[in-house]
Amino acid sequence: MKTNDIVISKVIKWLKAEDKSYQWLAEQLGVSKSLVGLMLKGERTLKSDRIEHFAKIMGITTKELVHSDTITEGQLTVNLLGELSNRHSKRELDYLLFAINDYLGLKEHFQ
Secondary structure (H helix, E strand, C coil): CCHHHHHHHHHHHHHHHHCCCHHHHHHHHCCCHHHHHHHHCCCCCCCHHHHHHHHHHHCCCHHHHHCCCCCCCCCCCCCCCCCCCCHHHHHHHHHHHHHHHHHHHHHHHCC
């Protein structure tokens, strides 16, 4: 599930639980109700500052807002933000990928 989808889902659930409207949220964000509607339909990608503002309104940390509540057994996902800008960081990522693949191979072998 993409971060955008996770945030949208949590914001919608929170609005329902708190009995808040899109209009109320729009006023808190300082935007129009129609923009809130577009964001919560997934028609607009949420920028990081907007996600931070949602978290502040909801009274939670940004980390809590962007992390999925669902855990899928046996499936791991690594999301990297940014880019690898030098040889050292690229080499470290290669070491990490090797260690993950080695672990998965050992796990499969001993099951």
